[in-house]
Amino acid sequence: MSHLRTVLSPAPSSPTPRGPSTRASRRRRRVATTAAGVLTLALVVSGCASPASSSGSASSSSFGTASVALSWIKNYEFAGYYFAEDDGDYTDAGFDKVDLIAGGGNTNSWDLVLGGQAQIGLASDLTGITGAINDGAGLKIIGAQFVKNPVGFVSLAKNPIRTVADLKGKRIGVDAGGKLAVEAVLKANDLPADTVEFVSVPNGVDPLMNGEVDALIGFLTNYPIAVKNAGGDVVTMSFADANYAQFGDAVVVSDKELAENREELKAIMKASIEGWNSALSKGTDAIADIAMKHGGADNGLDRQLQVDSASVLPSFMLTPDTVKNGIFTLTPDLIDQAVSSLAAAGITADPSMFDTSLLQEVYAENPDLIPGFTVPAS
The missing domain is CATH 3.40.190.10 (Periplasmic binding protein-like II)
Incomplete structure (x- = not known):
């Protein structure tokens, strides 16, 4: 849904915003969370421990290349994945490197997942992905970046x-x-x-x-x-x-990967969570800087607009449930609400389209991935 996205270009003329619509580590140079970084993002992190001590699920041999299909162009929206790449989280998790595949074209992220070009895809909302599953696509929704759809x-x-x-x-x-x-x-x-x-x-x-x-x-x-x-x-x-409750940037994997390469998927999600913990802790300026580094030149991003947009990310990512259970996690009640909303819109959906067990395992094995964020004031 490219019209729901934003390129966030500089404007004399009005900027272009975002619309709805493959797979020796460096140690992470993760700075302990400071009050300044937290206040910059208008949220508080209490006792944010470094994930460096987390026990990963990667094996001693390399997984090769991790691959994540983004739902739009590289901008502030995907800052957590950039931090995970730059800080070495993916290599620490057992991968040689990560391929962050920009979206914004005519191919849906879940098509890349089905085709084997990406292990994980981000779907803008549930309308398209549930339709694909209803059409027979072997896919599961394992979580969501935005548990409140923006x-x-x-x-x-x-x-x-x-x-x-x-x-x-x-x-x-x-x-x-x-x-x-x-x-x-x-x-x-x-x-x-x-x-x-x-x-x-x-x-x-x-x-x-x-x-x-x-x-x-x-x-x-x-x-x-x-x-x-x-x-x-x-x-x-x-x-x-x-009256149309949805998730944004739902995390999609194939049934095949979930059955055959579960540890790899867990390693990707662990690294991605570490990256997002860093992004939310470091604040809007750090998010804008890393967005400019990874997508600025290719997409004509405007830094100040990246800062402004990043300032509201916590409002869509941090809820009482994700603060308690970890980012990306979905509760049964939230899934039921989404299924009911889709049904009201005439879209067939079922809780069986979701599999929350993988993220439950990631957090059970790495409890320090829950750093103690607080819910932003509304």
Whole structure:
């Protein structure tokens, strides 16, 4: 769902935001968490122990190359994986290196997983991945980076979408994936498909600012920032507030990998968790810097927009459950809520599409991966 993503380009003209829609270690130079790094990200880390002492699940022989298919271009959204690469977490876990495969094209991350080009893929939301599983794809959802989905409607105060009732008659700018998601929202609220008018638009907020559409579907981590920077008075309504509870960047693996290469998957997830613990502890400036290093030149990223977008990451990643159980983890209640939401939208889903046991094992074997974050103030 490329329209929900953001390139976060510099703007004289309005920036391009993010839209919805393969596989001797260096010791980690992980700095002990400091109050300054934590305050920068507006969250508190108490007693954040270094994961260097964690007992990994890797064997003595190398796993080869770890491969993670991202759901969008390389920007702030995937900072944890960059930290894990740069700090040596993947090599410490038993891999020679990691291949972080940028998304944003016409291929879904789970197609790369099914094709063997990636061991783990990130799916923007559950609409597409559950559809693929229903079509017979041998895939499982093992967790989610954003347990609170940051996708929603982005409009202007002069013609706002604040509630579901406000959708009637609105022109919604979408790409193919965004159209699917909005149709699901309409079904979840017993609204006919012609409640809104769909308009195919390119990436960026120009169509909204120019009056071509009344709203865009975007990541609420950055689309509102892009609209504000373009001079707009922004109004947002999340999909969750529109009775469509979802996860963002759901972690997807193949049934084959789960059965045959479980220890490898655990090693990848352990390293990725270590990287995200570092990212959330070091703060927005560190996230922006590493995003610029890994994706700035290729994607025309604007550093200040990376900083601003990174500042809200904790709000979508850290909940009472993930603070207690570890990031990426999904509770049975959360899965049931997502399944019910999908069902209300006419999408067949079942808890059997999820397998939370792998992350449970990772955290049971490495309890120091839960560093003591606190839930950000709402």
